[in-house]
Every structure is written in structure tokens, then in C-alpha cells.
Amino acid sequence: MEKKNKRSFRERVIGALLQFFILLFTIGTVYPVLWVFKIAFGSQKGLSLSLSLFPAQPTLENFNHILFEKPFFIWLLNSLIVAAATSVIGIFLAATAGYAFSRFRFPGRTAGLLSFLITQMFPGTLMMIPLYLIVNWLGLLDNLAGLVLVYSTSAIPFSIWMLKGYFDTIPKELEESALIDGASRTLIFYKIILPLAKPALAVTALFSFMTAWNEYILAATFMNRELSYTLPVALRNFVGQFAQDWGLFAAGAILVSIPIVALFFILQKYLVSGLTAGSVKG
Amino acid sequence: MTGMRKNAAVPIALLAALCTVLAGFLVLDRAFKLDRQLEVSRTRAHLWLRPLALAVESGAGGPEQIAALAGAVRRADPRIGELQVLTGTSFLYHSDPLKLGAGVDPGDVADKSLYDSGVEIRYLLKSARRKPYLLDLDHKAGTLALSEPALKGRRKSMGTLRIGYGLEKVRGAMDGRIWVLFLALFLAFYFMKGKFFKWRWPLAAAFLLIALAAGSLLLLANEGRNQAQAGAAKRAHLAEVGAVLAREAPELLPVFAADLKGGSFSDMLSEWKTARFVPAGEMEDSASGGERVTMPGGDAIAVEADTAAQAERRRQSVRQLKVVLAVFGLLAGLLLFFIMAGYALRALRALNKHRYSYIMVFPAMVGMIALVLLPFLYGLSMAFFRVPPSQSGKWVFVGLQNFVKILTDFHPLTPENFYFILLVTLMWTLINVFLHVSIGLTLAIILNKPGFPLKRVYRVLLILPWAMPSYITALIWKGMFHKQFGAINAFIKLLGFEPISFFNNFWTAFFANVATNTWLGFPFMMVICLGALQSIPTDLYEAAQIDGAGKWQQFKSITMPLLKPALFPAIILGTIWTFNMFNVIYLVSNGEPNRSTEILITQAYRFAFEKFNWGYAAAYSILIFLILLTYGIYTNRITKATEGVFD
Structure with missing residues (x-):
């Protein structure tokens, strides 16, 4: 009885570790994609130096620009x-x-x-x-x-x-x-x-x-x-x-990628x- | 026994044909080389005589000085045998000291012939039917004797000069490369024994044709090299003559230069395919293969390679070659015809029997031949030429020069060195494929665990990099690695370190490339592994568990062997893709810093579309192709990856 409990505890720890690993890895994988979203919805033309995935002032300016001015x-x-x-x-x-x-x-x-x-x-x-x-x-x-x-x-x-x-x-x-x-x-x-x-x-x-x-x-x-x-x-x-218009690029990248993805x-x-x-x- | 004897006639005939072809090439090559070296010797002899003739013509300095100059000329070049300057019937200079200052001795054969030459030249000058020079060749003794007049005005001869000049010995032709042809011969007959037995006649005939083609290519290449060497030798000799003149008779230098410019002897010079001499200022386009020879203490003389004459010579040799090729080609063709006629008949029958298959394959085949095979052959042939950037320009055949240039550049400090880039490419491929497979396999094993929570969600999210267009991925990562605004540096700053400028250092730039490509490539391997893992029946594991096998042993004995058939083709394919992964390198590091993170394919692209050195780029690409082909054949043999696919 005791032994079985122990093993299942060990398995649970391993399972949790694996979950954690996969979670981290998935975040790492998805981060660049989300980063593109942030830049696309951001207001600057260039890149921004912050890890946060939410743009400071969200705007649709980039999409507007690429869709209707290009x-x-x-x-x-x-x-x-x-x-x-x-x-x-x-x-x-x-x-x-x-x-x-x-x-x-x-x-x-x-x-x-x-x-x-x-x-x-x-x-x-x-x-x-x-x-x-x-x-x-x-x-x-x-x-x-x-x-x-x-x-x-x-x-x-x-x-x-x-x-x-x-x-x-x-x-x-x-x-x-x-x-x-x-x-x-x-x-x-x-x-x-x-x-x-x-x-x-x-x-x-x-x-x-x-x-x-x-x-x-x-x-x-x-x-x-x-x-x-x-x-x-x-x-x-x-x-x-x-x-070097990263905002425009990011907006375009999203528009291009969505159908294909x-x-x-x-x-x-x-x-x-x-x-x-x-x-x-x- | 009787059968063997009967069949021996054809291989012997083929062998004889091949040997004849080889011998023909050897003779031709030697003839070309002899011709070229004779041309150089003639030019050298002429260039030694010319200043002496000018000295006689100008009349400045008097007989002593002319004799002194002639003596200096003779001492300057050990290949000068005899040297005589004859005016009227007395020698101004004679290489035989006993004859100096003496008159012509009608009893002496040499004197007599020189005197006769003078008479003949005077006659020629009057009738002006031919250029006034006489050349006697003595191939046995290896010498030539050149007689020229010293002129007053255009028609009147003041004297005759003669020079005896030693010809260079021509070394064994075709160098070591002839052995390649012998190797082909050997292979042709070697293959006849093994499993290619039934193909031995077509194979041998094909080798005959290949030997013909290779021989003529080598011949052309050698001829190009001979020509270049001859040009260089002439230019070097001009400087030599200039040095003697500057030392002995500096006042003659400008006269000599003016004479070279195209005076009385320019026709003769061009007929001899020497360089055309133009004063430095007057040369229109010094970049077009021209070269400057600066004479010590004298004017700079620009020497322009006489391309028109060279082209004529090239055409002539090609014409000769064509005749020989036509004869041999005809013989080989006849042979091939009789051998192939039987096969053609059989092929026609097969075509009819399998017509339905051929009709179905036909459209794809036409497309492949027109837009894959033909461009490939076109690119292949480009590697043997110097291709001008404009489409109208003429291709110049350079043989294997492009390959030799690429493969003999061992300079360790140029990052464009082929071997350095090859090393980087191999490192790049190995690291990437290793990471792709290990990450993909790990994730697949974890996600394949029964009852793993959120399995489907993870799977979808982890495939995302594969679904994204790779050029977008590459550009995103380039942005992420940006020194000031990139997310990676934001992260590094967060940890309390200084931001890194990734593209200023080889290792960090290389790391950036690898990170990008790993992100791009692991989902493919993961999907392959997942698919293969799912197809492994679970009762295998249960049985192993009952037998007491541990997790590692199960992995080693069940998972790995059953993964192999799916994984190996994927690895081979992945290796080829990574080896030629243009997008990531080009868009992320772009070769920075200082072209060091370039891989072979991007370097080839640069040669083609940035330096417009298309022949060189094609040679580079062929090397890439050969590396991959070798890899493909080798791995195929080891893993038998495609075994069973052809059944």
C-alpha cells in the first residue's frame, strides 16, 4: 500500500515537471508570434524594448495603413x-x-x-x-x-x-x-x-x-x-x-499568416x- | 570458350577506339602547345631584334654603340644563339667574335644565307607582296632563325639583322589529367563484368563519348591556359627588353615605344598574335584585359591583349578540333548506332506495351525536363565558362578554372574561402538537425503519453512555427535579436546583463541563426515522430512490461527500432533542407559579421546576384549539389531508406 502510494507520488511529480516543461516550451514557441501581434497593434513604427506582450497604446493604425494605403x-x-x-x-x-x-x-x-x-x-x-x-x-x-x-x-x-x-x-x-x-x-x-x-x-x-x-x-x-x-x-x-517599418510588416505578416495557418x-x-x-x- | 573468343572482338575494337581517341588528343594537345610556344619564341626574338634595327635606322651613336647594344642584348638572354647585324656587305656585329668587323664570306654557309636573306628581303620590300621578314625553323635542333631588315623610309633596306633563338622544350602534353581519361577507360571495362554485364556495350560506347567530350574540354581548357601564358610571357619579355634598353641606350626607349605603337611592324606583330602596343595615354579602355608595362627609366607602355587576334586563333583551333571531333564522333556514333539499334527496337516495343503508363507520366515529365532538367544542365555548363553579367555578352570557355579557383583558395583569413564556409555549413547542419530531432522526439514522446492533459492544445500550438511562412519567421527573429529593440535583449536586460549586439560576433550571430532555424524546424520532426509513435501498437509495451523491461529498455528496444523507418527519411530530408536553408541565413544574420556566418548556398547566391560572377556561382552550386548527392547516396546505402519504395 505504502509503496504504491509512493510510486504514484513520484509519477505525479514527474507528470507535473513534464507539464511545466511543455508549458514553458510552448510559451517560448508562441512568444514570437504574440510579439508580432503586439507590434502590429502598437503605435510605433519601429520595435519596442519591452517584454510585455501588450502594446502601450493599442491602435489599428498599421492595419489601416497596409490595407488601404498600400x-x-x-x-x-x-x-x-x-x-x-x-x-x-x-x-x-x-x-x-x-x-x-x-x-x-x-x-x-x-x-x-x-x-x-x-x-x-x-x-x-x-x-x-x-x-x-x-x-x-x-x-x-x-x-x-x-x-x-x-x-x-x-x-x-x-x-x-x-x-x-x-x-x-x-x-x-x-x-x-x-x-x-x-x-x-x-x-x-x-x-x-x-x-x-x-x-x-x-x-x-x-x-x-x-x-x-x-x-x-x-x-x-x-x-x-x-x-x-x-x-x-x-x-x-x-x-x-x-x-524599417516593423509595424507595417507585423500587420502584413498577421494578414498573410492567418489564412495559411x-x-x-x-x-x-x-x-x-x-x-x-x-x-x-x- | 568459343563464346568468349567471339565476343572479344567488340571490346578490343572499343579499346582500340578509345586508345586512338586518347592518342589523338595527346598529339593535338602537343601540337597546340608547340604552336603557342613557337609564337612566344618568335615574338621574343623579334623584340630583341627590333631595338637594334631602330639603332641602325636612326644612325645615332655610330657602329660602336650598335655593337655594344647588340652585345648587351646577346648577354641578356642565354637563348640567343647567333646574332648578326649586317649593313651592305660588312658586319656591324657578329656573335662570332672572329667575324666582327669582317665582310661577308661567300664561302661560309651562315654568311651566305644571311646575305641571301637580305637580298630576298630587299626584293620583298620592292614588290611588297609579303611582310619583310624571314623565318627559318629547325625543329630538330630546336632553334629558329629570324631575319629582318633595318629600313629607311618604307621601302629601302639599310641592312639585315638576324637572330638565332632557342625554342623551349614542350613538356608531355595534357599533364596528369590524361589519367582521368584512362580511369574512364578502366571503369568502362571494369563495369562490364559485374552486375552491369548486360549493359556493357552501351556503357563502353557511352564512356567512349565521355572520353571524347572530356578530352575536347581538356584540350580547349589547355589551349586557353596556353594562350594566357603566352600573353604573360610576351608582356614579361617586353619589360626585359625595356630594361636592357634603359641600361644601354636610353635614348632609344621613346623610339622603341613609338615603334611598338603600331609603326612599320604593327601588321607583322598582329599577325604573330603578339600583344598590340599602345602608348599609355591612348589606350581607350585599360580595364578590358589591358596591362601596363613600365619600362625602367622610360615611358610607361600599356599593353593591350590583342583580343581579335586571339579570338581568331581560338576559332582556328576550335575548327581543327571540330574536324577531329567530327571524325571520332562519327566513328563512335556508328558504333553506338549499331549497338543501340537493338535497344531502340526493344524500347519502342516497351513504349507500346506500357503506353498507358507513359501517357500518364508524360505531362509531368515534360514539365520536369523543360523547367528542371534543362535549367540544371544550363547551370551545369555555365560552371565551365566565364559568363558576363549582361546577357548579350559572350561566354568564354575556361574549363575547370572556376572549380580550381574555388578549391585551391586555402587563404585562411578570407571568410569567403570555400573550406571555411563548408565547415560553417556542416556545423550549421549538424547542430540544427540534432536539435530538431532531439527536441521533436522529446516533445512527441511527452505528448504521446496516454492521458497527458491538454494534449491537443499543446500539439496545435507547437505546430504553429511550421504553419507560419518561413520568411516571416526569419524576419520576426531578426527583429527579436535586434540590439536595441529586440525582445531577446529585453530579456537579457531583465536578468541584469548588458544587451548583446548579436550580429557583431560570429558565435552570437551563428546562435541567432540556429535559434531561428530550430524554432522553425522542430515541429516537422515532432509531427513525424508523433505519427510514427502512434502507429506502434501499445501491446508491445505491455508485453515488455510483463517481461520486466524498464522504461529505457523499452525505448531502446521498441520505440527506436520502430521509429527508424519514419525518422530516417525525415532526417535525410531535413539535412538536405537545412544544408540549403537560404531564407534563415539570408534574412536573419545576412552573413554578418563580415560574411562569416554565410553558408554555401547564400555565398553562391551572393556570387551570382551581387557580384554577377555567374560561372563562379554555378561552379559553387555544383559543388553543393555534389556534396548533397554524395550524402544522399551514402545515407541511402546505409539506411536503405528508400528500400521497398521501388517495389
Whole structure:
């Protein structure tokens, strides 16, 4: 009796310590985010030297400024168009390819899969110059289509791998019975496989969307007119070489992050299964 | 046995073809080098003769002084064999002391030939069909003999000068790099035995082509280097001549300089691909590869590399190369054609059989080839050129020069040194991945405890950094580390310490980068670990508990092995991401202080888009890629991370 009590006491202490640790860690993790809120709602242009998370004089000045005195909605539209187009094109191309890689054995399959993996190792700087020249040659500099083109191809390898991993987990028997019933390959793909793969498609689309929504370097290199900026480029310029307007940046950062964070949390339950589906198998 | 003998014909043919190719390259390379060195020797000989000719032409100083100058010239360069100055039928100077002051002896072969040269030059001057110089080459003895006139006006010869000059010995061509080609040859036949047996013919043919390509690249690179060396040798020699002149006949210096400027012999000089000489003031653009040679006690003479002539020479050598390549290429192509025809047939059949798969993969493949593979190859080729910043400029082939420059810079004090940055990058990657995995795993284990209160809330909050756009995170942290207004320094002040200016010291700046990236990266590892932990059946732990295993032993024997399949790919991926983590470095420390916290990828970016040294940046990026590729292959082999994925 005594012994059992003792152990549960020890466990309780450990539990409390763990709680405390996690709590501290979570505060540390969330603090920078809250700090951004403080600056966004604060009245100074710059930063403020205090640990407190509440601005001295809360105001919506920064939001007002960025929303109505800057072409924020044009930037938002640019970012939305680029990110949405990227994820749609990326998903369409990756779904068919991922399905083929998952279901069929054809010469060049292994080489193709491996080469997709290797492209992830290409340093961005090596690709940037040729991409710049290609986009320039196509006359798509300062044009959203150029960004979409570049983003969707860079998103494809990752998407193919993820979708292939998910397709692998769908039992083959479903297709076999459909085949026997006389369905065509194309019909099976659209009517059976795609509906079953919805969660994976969602996660993959989210990743493509996020990559495009968050990409900074290529956008900064390709887009030179203020009105063709995407949000990352526009935000960066608030605290870049020529300006130090942290309030404006913080307000913009909140506006940019909220939709993407919301999307992320809505889809996060698929995240783990999507990410580990391909790898846990082996 | 009979089968082996029958099959031996093809490898022997391939071997012979490869050896022929190699030998062809060796001969070509040697020829190029000889040609270039002959050009230098001719120029040197000419530049020694020219002041003497000028002295004769100007008539100042008299025969004694000309003889003294000639003597000084001969002493100045041990490679001068014979040296004669002939006016009319008597020698003003003769390297053979017995002939000094004597007349031409028609019985002496050397005298006779010099006299004949003078006659021929006079004839040439009258008819003006050719430039008035005569060159005799004696490859066996390794000498050249150059005869030139001393002119009065444009057409009248006052005398003939001749110089015998020793040619340099040309060393074995292609240096040690030829061994790379031999290695390729060896590999080609080595691979034929092992598991690549069925690919041996295409492989060997591919190696033949690679050897062709590599050989021609090396040849071009060598030619570029020879050219540069020749230019440098000529310029150095000009200074040498100037020094002798300044010592012996300073009054001739301005005449010499004026003559170099492009007087009577400028055509000849340019035909010889020597440097074009322009007085210092008149040079339009001294930055365009020009160089100044200051003659002791005399005028400064700017020497501009004669790019037009060099380009012509380059074109010529490329033309020669093209012919040779075309011949060998044709042979290799034929070979390849017969070998590949069978494969092509099989490939067509496969294409037809698997057409449904190929149609589905096709759109993605086209996109990948057009916008990933082609740019990659373009970037790859850029590393072997000097690429001008403007798009209209011409690429100059420099071979492996960019790589050599990067890899041979051992200067310890420049933070732009590749090895230093590599060290920083490795440190950065190791520390980050270690922190990501250990923090992620710890949090996952705690959050996976059954009945842990507020589990879901913590989980959501802890994933937040991953959900945020990374450029925003990086900029936030840059603000947090701000010296005067950052939250970190506010905290430090609260503890009673002096605020730190984080970006003035390597370690604090590095710390700031690591802190940012750790914050950014641990949620990914946490999510991966959580997912994997949840998939471990709990009855395993129960069974272990019954068997009396402690917590640590359970972790070691159950958790770790079952985490591995999910964790290793994540670690490999995380390592590659961190290695190329551009955003954090660029936006947080931006390389401060003094470019020391730069990692390879940001340094490559700087070379490309701040210094516009695109060839160099491409070479830098290729090194990064090679490092990552080696890492990928190595870890893949060890962990078998992708095993089973290809089934």
C-alpha cells in the first residue's frame, strides 16, 4: 500500500515537471508570434524594448495603413492566383504520374522516381539563373504565369512522391474487380482512385499552395514592378534595405499568416498519414 | 570458350577506339602547345631584334654603340644563339667574335644565307607582296632563325639583322589529367563484368563519348591556359627588353615605344598574335584585359591583349578540333548506332506495351525536363565558362578554372574561402538537425503519453512555427535579436546583463541563426515522430512490461527500432533542407559579421546576384549539389531508406 502510494507520488511529480516543461516550451514557441501581434497593434513604427506582450497604446493604425494605403489587395490577389494555380497544375500533373509510378511497372520507373528525388538536391542558386533566362525568354518576367510555371515544376517531385506513397496503400483488388466489370483505366482512375485519395490530394495541394504562398527568393528575382509583387516580396520590402517599418510588416505578416495557418490546421489531421504513408511501409 | 573468343572482338575494337581517341588528343594537345610556344619564341626574338634595327635606322651613336647594344642584348638572354647585324656587305656585329668587323664570306654557309636573306628581303620590300621578314625553323635542333631588315623610309633596306633563338622544350602534353581519361577507360571495362554485364556495350560506347567530350574540354581548357601564358610571357619579355634598353641606350626607349605603337611592324606583330602596343595615354579602355608595362627609366607602355587576334586563333583551333571531333564522333556514333539499334527496337516495343503508363507520366515529365532538367544542365555548363553579367555578352570557355579557383583558395583569413564556409555549413547542419530531432522526439514522446492533459492544445500550438511562412519567421527573429529593440535583449536586460549586439560576433550571430532555424524546424520532426509513435501498437509495451523491461529498455528496444523507418527519411530530408536553408541565413544574420556566418548556398547566391560572377556561382552550386548527392547516396546505402519504395 505504502509503496504504491509512493510510486504514484513520484509519477505525479514527474507528470507535473513534464507539464511545466511543455508549458514553458510552448510559451517560448508562441512568444514570437504574440510579439508580432503586439507590434502590429502598437503605435510605433519601429520595435519596442519591452517584454510585455501588450502594446502601450493599442491602435489599428498599421492595419489601416497596409490595407488601404498600400496596394495590399493587389498583392493578395497576385499571391492567391499564383498559389492556387500552382497547386491545381501541380496536383493534376502529379496525380497521374504518381498513379502510374504506384501501379505500373514500366522501364524507366525506378530511374524516374530516383531522378525526382535527386532534383530536390539541386541548389536553388544553380537553377535560378537559367530559370531567369528561360522566363525572360518566354517574356514572362513580371508576369504571374512565369511564377506559376516555375513553382509548379518545383512542387511536382515532392507531390509525386507523396501521392505515390498514398496510392500504394490503396488495395489493388478494387481496381481489379472494376477491370473485370469492364471499366477503363481512365474511368478507374477518376471514379475510384481519385475519390479514395482525397486526403492525400488535399495535403499535397496544401503543400504546393504553401510553397507558392511562402516563396520569396524567386518572386523577388522575377518580379520587379511593385504591382506585380507577391505578398512575401512586398512584406520583405517593409523591413528591407530602404525601410524599417516593423509595424507595417507585423500587420502584413498577421494578414498573410492567418489564412495559411488556418488552412494548415484544418488539414493537419491528414498531415501525418500523408507524410508517413510512403515511408513507414519499409 | 568459343563464346568468349567471339565476343572479344567488340571490346578490343572499343579499346582500340578509345586508345586512338586518347592518342589523338595527346598529339593535338602537343601540337597546340608547340604552336603557342613557337609564337612566344618568335615574338621574343623579334623584340630583341627590333631595338637594334631602330639603332641602325636612326644612325645615332655610330657602329660602336650598335655593337655594344647588340652585345648587351646577346648577354641578356642565354637563348640567343647567333646574332648578326649586317649593313651592305660588312658586319656591324657578329656573335662570332672572329667575324666582327669582317665582310661577308661567300664561302661560309651562315654568311651566305644571311646575305641571301637580305637580298630576298630587299626584293620583298620592292614588290611588297609579303611582310619583310624571314623565318627559318629547325625543329630538330630546336632553334629558329629570324631575319629582318633595318629600313629607311618604307621601302629601302639599310641592312639585315638576324637572330638565332632557342625554342623551349614542350613538356608531355595534357599533364596528369590524361589519367582521368584512362580511369574512364578502366571503369568502362571494369563495369562490364559485374552486375552491369548486360549493359556493357552501351556503357563502353557511352564512356567512349565521355572520353571524347572530356578530352575536347581538356584540350580547349589547355589551349586557353596556353594562350594566357603566352600573353604573360610576351608582356614579361617586353619589360626585359625595356630594361636592357634603359641600361644601354636610353635614348632609344621613346623610339622603341613609338615603334611598338603600331609603326612599320604593327601588321607583322598582329599577325604573330603578339600583344598590340599602345602608348599609355591612348589606350581607350585599360580595364578590358589591358596591362601596363613600365619600362625602367622610360615611358610607361600599356599593353593591350590583342583580343581579335586571339579570338581568331581560338576559332582556328576550335575548327581543327571540330574536324577531329567530327571524325571520332562519327566513328563512335556508328558504333553506338549499331549497338543501340537493338535497344531502340526493344524500347519502342516497351513504349507500346506500357503506353498507358507513359501517357500518364508524360505531362509531368515534360514539365520536369523543360523547367528542371534543362535549367540544371544550363547551370551545369555555365560552371565551365566565364559568363558576363549582361546577357548579350559572350561566354568564354575556361574549363575547370572556376572549380580550381574555388578549391585551391586555402587563404585562411578570407571568410569567403570555400573550406571555411563548408565547415560553417556542416556545423550549421549538424547542430540544427540534432536539435530538431532531439527536441521533436522529446516533445512527441511527452505528448504521446496516454492521458497527458491538454494534449491537443499543446500539439496545435507547437505546430504553429511550421504553419507560419518561413520568411516571416526569419524576419520576426531578426527583429527579436535586434540590439536595441529586440525582445531577446529585453530579456537579457531583465536578468541584469548588458544587451548583446548579436550580429557583431560570429558565435552570437551563428546562435541567432540556429535559434531561428530550430524554432522553425522542430515541429516537422515532432509531427513525424508523433505519427510514427502512434502507429506502434501499445501491446508491445505491455508485453515488455510483463517481461520486466524498464522504461529505457523499452525505448531502446521498441520505440527506436520502430521509429527508424519514419525518422530516417525525415532526417535525410531535413539535412538536405537545412544544408540549403537560404531564407534563415539570408534574412536573419545576412552573413554578418563580415560574411562569416554565410553558408554555401547564400555565398553562391551572393556570387551570382551581387557580384554577377555567374560561372563562379554555378561552379559553387555544383559543388553543393555534389556534396548533397554524395550524402544522399551514402545515407541511402546505409539506411536503405528508400528500400521497398521501388517495389
